[in-house]
Amino acid sequence: MSTPAAYTCPYCRLPSDGSGTACPNCGAPTDVRARVTKSGWAEQPPIRDMARIRFNRSTCQISGTYVPVAEMKLDPEDSVYFSHHVLLHTEPTVRLEMMKMAGGWNRMLAGMPLLMMTARGPGHLAISADHPGETLAVPLPANHAVDVVEHRFLVATTNVGFQWERAGVWYVTQNGDEQEYHYPLGYTMDRFSASGGPGLLLLHGPGNTFIRDLQHGERILIQPSSLIWKDRSVRMFLHLEYPRGNYWFSSARWQAKSIWLVLQGPGRVAVQSVFERPETVGSIINTSGATTHYW
Amino acid sequence: MDRIECQWCKAQNEPERTSCTTCGAPLDKKNLVSDSGWTEAPRLRDMTEFRFSNSICQIEGEIVPVAELALAPGDSVFFEHHVMLWKEPGVPLSALNVPGGARRMIGGMPHIMSVAHGPGRVALSKDATGEVVVLPIHPSHEIDVREHAFLAGTHSLNYSFVRIKGLANVLHGGSGMYMDRFVTGGEQGLLLLHGYGNVFQKTLQPGEQILVEPGGFLYKDSSVTMNTVRQSFKTGMLGSHNMYLAEMTGPGRVGVQSMYVHHGSE
Numbered sequence: 001m002s003t004p005a006a007y008t009c010p011y012c013r014l015p016s017d018g019s020g021t022a023c024p025n026c027g028a029p030t031d032v033r034a035r036v037t038k039s040g041w042a043e044q045p046p047i048r049d050m051a052r053i054r055f056n057r058s059t060c061q062i063s064g065t066y067v068p069v070a071e072m073k074l075d076p077e078d079s080v081y082f083s084h085h086v087l088l089h090t091e092p093t094v095r096l097e098m099m100k101m102a103g104g105w106n107r108m109l110a111g112m113p114l115l116m117m118t119a120r121g122p123g124h125l126a127i128s129a130d131h132p133g134e135t136l137a138v139p140l141p142a143n144h145a146v147d148v149v150e151h152r153f154l155v156a157t158t159n160v161g162f163q164w165e166r167a168g169v170w171y172v173t174q175n176g177d178e179q180e181y182h183y184p185l186g187y188t189m190d191r192f193s194a195s196g197g198p199g200l201l202l203l204h205g206p207g208n209t210f211i212r213d214l215q216h217g218e219r220i221l222i223q224p225s226s227l228i229w230k231d232r233s234v235r236m237f238l239h240l241e242y243p244r245g246n247y248w249f250s251s252a253r254w255q256a257k258s259i260w261l262v263l264q265g266p267g268r269v270a271v272q273s274v275f276e277r278p279e280t281v282g283s284i285i286n287t288s289g290a291t292t293h294y295w
Numbered sequence: 296m297d298r299i300e301c302q303w304c305k306a307q308n309e310p311e312r313t314s315c316t317t318c319g320a321p322l323d324k325k326n327l328v329s330d331s332g333w334t335e336a337p338r339l340r341d342m343t344e345f346r347f348s349n350s351i352c353q354i355e356g357e358i359v360p361v362a363e364l365a366l367a368p369g370d371s372v373f374f375e376h377h378v379m380l381w382k383e384p385g386v387p388l389s390a391l392n393v394p395g396g397a398r399r400m401i402g403g404m405p406h407i408m409s410v411a412h413g414p415g416r417v418a419l420s421k422d423a424t425g426e427v428v429v430l431p432i433h434p435s436h437e438i439d440v441r442e443h444a445f446l447a448g449t450h451s452l453n454y455s456f457v458r459i460k461g462l463a464n465v466l467h468g469g470s471g472m473y474m475d476r477f478v479t480g481g482e483q484g485l486l487l488l489h490g491y492g493n494v495f496q497k498t499l500q501p502g503e504q505i506l507v508e509p510g511g512f513l514y515k516d517s518s519v520t521m522n523t524v525r526q527s528f529k530t531g532m533l534g535s536h537n538m539y540l541a542e543m544t545g546p547g548r549v550g551v552q553s554m555y556v557h558h559g560s561e
Contacts, residue, residue, distance in 0.1 A: 049327055049335065050327050050328075050329065050335075052330075059330065061329050061330055063327065063329050063333065063335055063493070063495065064335060064492065064493030064495070064553055065338075065493070066424075066425075066426070066492055066493050066553075067491070067492025067493050067553040067554040068493070068553070069493065069495070069553045071329050071330065071331060071333070073330050073331065084536075084538055087508055087540075088507070088508050088511050088551060088553060088555075089505055089506060089507040089508065089511065089551060090505075090506045090540075091331070091505060091506070092504050092505075092506060092542075096526060096528075097528065098528035098529060098536060115528075115536055117528070117538075124330070124331035126331075126333075128492070128511070128553040128554070128555075130492070130553070130554050130555060131554065132424065132492070132554070
């Protein structure tokens, strides 16, 4: 009997036997050609309707294509955690509990979810991000960590540690006598790290998702709010660009400036095609650290 | 030659059909059913047509779909007046006699229901992203629908509304005070709903239960009982958090939508 050829998923980088039409680790289709732009961005293919992802002794099935639902079939030994408002339905056999979390006051100030819930098998439960977009599966090898922009987290296996840190990316604008602080990535970022074995992290990406590998020292400028997740090794800071302007009121110093987030390798980054432009009214008088260019 | 049974509404179709004549579901695609038994409502193809009585309904668009109805003489549909996108000038309109106007107003339900009579065309849109769910209702069948999810019903349906029992259910159930109830008489009726996001349906066996996010509830057979159950969680030495879920008990169908407003936690 012949064994199927080994297959390494170009998106999650994990090997599988390649016998199915979807990667069992991240759900990406295995029978489509990778779509990579000339500049090196790989389009993350949407997980097909009803595709299954395996984790530990459980499975996750993604259903729906517009506002997808992640339906978990949990083994009695397995559990997941999520923010309580994303729970769509559950069988009565699934045990729901509140997850202990530190730093509630800081999270409340930062506008992040205060309550996390754990669900333990046996049984089915379904999670929905409640917004149009794509479900992104990020399998985490043991001892690997990724940083995720706030409000992108959907669900994770309980062996994936969860903590949050200050994003450390901010700027201050002055408009007349008023000064305002801006946090284009949010005040904090979520950090997820797998311990004791591989873990699974599901995120929600509005719009389309693109990923790329940055080489050591390689830089790319992105809209700050388009970032979904990055490897810990990727550095980030602001870059301010001032186009040439003839008049004071239309000049770059006032409104026409561009505020970029610089991502510097090495490591993987993922961006989404839906974003919000950062606030640019007023002069920038202070930043968390930024490079500047005047054209 | 064998006829094709629609997997969604069970109607029989001519072998050459690619979509169901009764509900528009694609006949050349298998129903998508998750491991736990939730069936994904069929995504109707753009420009799909299906029939009711002597009239035709065509679904147009996929992001914010429009239901265009070509009404035959003697046929009519009723709908909330604000969902009408356009109509031919000659289509007569009337108001449906809906009892309990004051209660409906207090309950936040529309108290004007319009009726469009054939012959002529009228187009309805819920003005929101999602999908149109087509439910042919067999004679003597009853179905309950969350308020404001209803897009249109055909003349053979009787429309009423039922108060959701229990103060806890009203306050924490996320479905408001009332649910729309549609009952057929002797003739089959057709009900069009608008589901936000994707819509899934599960058939519960007698006594089988499922807990559903109240905001995600879309419709149920009237044989399914709905209760709001509180889940209490301790959040520290002094704190606790309550979350409310809708407990559905079979027998019958339950429909949920994947985009909703989360209700019922404190």
